Amino acid sequence: MKILDKINLEKLIGILKQDGYKVIGPVIKDGVILYDEIDSIKDLPEGWEDEQEAASYRLKKTNDKSLFSYVVGPQSWKKFIFPQRLRLWKAKREGKGFSVNSTKESKPKYAFFGVRSCELNAIFIQDKVFNNGMFADSYYNEVRDNILIISVNCTRSAGTCFCVSMKTGPKAKNRFDISLTEVIKNEEHYFVLEEGSPRGSDITTQLETMDASEVQIKEADDAINNAALKMNRSMNTAGLKELLYSNHDHPIWAQIASKCLSCSNCTMVCPTCFCSNMEDTTDLSGNNTERWRRWDSCFNLDYSKVTGGNFRTSGKARYRQWMTHKLASWIDQFGTSGCVGCGRCITWCPVGIDITKEIENLRNSPMPITK
Ligand code: SF4
Ligand code: SF4
Incomplete structure (x- = not known):
């Protein structure tokens, strides 16, 4: 485990952009947290959290400079891999027949910045749907193969979360490239970083990090456990x-x-x-x-x-x-x-x-x- 500060979090976005990734992260738009292209940590929802209940969503200012205090907004990452509207092909009339334009459009190379554990699990579920042997979806799989995932563990749960009972959160366990846990304690603000893939390790070596101490790792774990403990909803999945x-x-x-x-x-x-x-x-x-x-x-x-x-x-x-x-x-x-x-x-x-x-x-x- 390593420690990343805010300066190096900014540097991380720069490295991703230099590597040709379109970096997608949480932004505030229309009064909610949405996922959109980001250029800098300045685009992140600093000092905002969400209050959620059945049929209710509000953003509220926090008293700190946390970047990831919100939980999830109305959009998920699926809109980038399984777009809301996608042109499958186009054709042009030619005499009494027609020709199909088979020009291959280049697919975006995404870095998803701020994927929650439940959302990571949702991506794995969609992988099973869209990468399904003879029914595999070519667009989905071409985009999916190039996605770099930076997950962020939840240190708060919203009123409508029940990931603990579904065994999908609040901590991302695997299949991320880099995982971060935000810790704000007294005057300190840092991110505990875990590498999850060789690609994630390559990127991390380009950052200035420090080895995390036992105390720092415990602070991060406590924050995640706190999110789990405060989760009010659950679903009994037995039978x-x-x-x-x-x-x-x-x-x-x-x-x-x-x-x-x-x-x-x-x-x-x-x-x-x-x-x-x-x-x-x-x-x-x-x-x-x-x-x-x-x-x-x-x-x-x-x-x-x-x-x-x-x-x-x-x-x-x-x-x-x-x-x-x-x-x-x-x-x-x-x-x-x-x-x-x-x-x-x-x-x-x-x-x-x-x-x-x-x-x-x-x-x-x-x-x-x-x-
Ligand atoms: S959100 Fe779903 S369950 Fe609720 S009213 Fe609409 S269709 Fe019905
Ligand atoms: S709680 Fe379950 S069913 Fe409802 S939106 Fe999330 S994944 Fe879908």
Whole structure:
């Protein structure tokens, strides 16, 4: 473990940029923390933290100069690897036929700066979705292969976090290139740095670091443990798959649907959701056409429209599908739960539907016996 000061944190961003990385990190925009390109630590949300509860998000000034006191905002890193809108190909009319423009566009080389442990786990989950043997997504994998990950361990938890119960946080355990833990104690402000890959070590050797003392490592560990201890929400995952599979006809789905607006916010903010749709467009001349992929949601009525009809016409069916897929059939499909406990779907649901509470309600209300 090493110690990095703020001057060298700035230097780290410079090295990444020199190496050709587009550095993406947390910035304040539109009153929330978003992920966007950064040039300097001056772009980071110094002295800001977030307060989150069901259907509520606020940024609040802190009394210190912490750079990573916020937890997570509405966006996740998926927007860079699985973009919201992506042109898949374009074609031009030629006589009675057409030709497809197969020019390969160069892919960005990203350094993700400030990835939380739950988000790192969400990236691993999306890796399973998009790097899936014969169904591998070429755009995703080309971008993903070049991403450098600098994770930042959480030293605060938001009111909607439940990563501890999902075993996805608050400390990043592996598959990062560099991990940082911010420590502010008395007049000291430093980062405990851990190298996680040869690429991370190469970069670290270009920085001025010091070996971390036992006291400094303990300060960092205590700060992370504090975030875990203060986490108010949890999800009991024992037998969860079986619970959901055996409650397809439970009245709880209608109760949730009576609140749910089918707005799709929960799926847009979720770092693992991956529904998409295709759109073909032509210009006014009729000579040029493009095929675009854009994010979609299983909460949208048209998403379940197929030849012959729609197999999920009710809000009840759509919420049940989302939760059952996320927490049960995802395990059969990809060998992992689809939830990392980031809490975004709770914060950004306009009516405050809480996935942890709904699971608890389901556990505590046995299926009524019908005669
Ligand atoms: S389901 Fe909710 S808590 Fe779980 S990963 Fe998605 S947004 Fe986060
Ligand atoms: S965010 Fe809330 S209201 Fe909107 S679709 Fe999801 S559960 Fe329903």
